[in-house]
Amino acid sequence: SQQGEEDPQALSIQEGENATMNCSYKTSINNLQWYRQNSGRGLVHLILIRSNEREKHSGRLRVTLDTSKKSSSLLITASRAADTASYFCATWGNTGKLIFGQGTTLQVKP
Amino acid sequence: KAGVTQTPRYLIKTRGQQVTLSCSPISGHRSVSWYQQTPGQGLQFLFEYFSETQRNKGNFPGRFSGRQFSNSRSEMNVSTLELGDSALYLCASSLDGASDAYEQYFGPGTRLTVT
Numbered sequence: 001s002q003q004g005e006e007d008p009q010a011l012s013i014q015e016g017e018n019a020t021m022n023c024s025y026k027t028s029i030n031n032l033q034w035y036r037q038n039s040g041r042g043l044v045h046l047i048l049i050r051s052n053e054r055e056k057h058s059g060r061l062r063v064t065l066d067t068s069k070k071s072s073s074l075l076i077t078a079s080r081a082a083d084t085a086s087y088f089c090a091t092w093g094n095t096g097k098l099i100f101g102q103g104t105t106l107q108v109k110p
Numbered sequence: 111k112a113g114v115t116q117t118p119r120y121l122i123k124t125r126g127q128q129v130t131l132s133c134s135p136i137s138g139h140r141s142v143s144w145y146q147q148t149p150g151q152g153l154q155f156l157f158e159y160f161s162e163t164q165r166n167k168g169n170f171p172g173r174f175s176g177r178q179f180s181n182s183r184s185e186m187n188v189s190t191l192e193l194g195d196s197a198l199y200l201c202a203s204s205l206d207g208a209s210d211a212y213e214q215y216f217g218p219g220t221r222l223t224v225t
Binding site: 040042088 | 113145152153155158168182202217
């Protein structure tokens, strides 16, 4: 079964708006990672946040992590049409492997 | 530096046949992991190889197997194909897949269709 559950499953916004995606997980983790996938192609690593970090920024991306609630959020600011993709959270725990959530499909309308 | 490459990109097979997929990691990367992606089950970990040894394994039947060569290139094999094996198979390489310090780089995937 999947470690992470993502919410919402689908999101449609206008260019320039912010997009927020949430991820919840079940067991303790060493880190949580976010990936982007364009239309059934390979995954692109976006950002990694460690279990002792609460917030991390990378360009237009902001990730938060709340280990007490076992949840994370990814915020994309000032979205562009090129941000249209599926976004996955993945957790790295004691199993030594990445476990992915089901993903959020983001559509950014020009 | 060249990225992770996977061959073939697309494959159509018939039930009962077997298939071999290939993955060439980024130069210098010693860990290769394989994932299966389907609409119903999402992204699921198959196995990870490091220095020619399977170091980690997911919950897949024995029909799914793999190996890694001395140059870190990896192959995965699926025998006695079933319709449910239709999926996008992704491989990822990293310097050391067992360490959370290292990012995994994914290839473009092989789209397998079983008819």
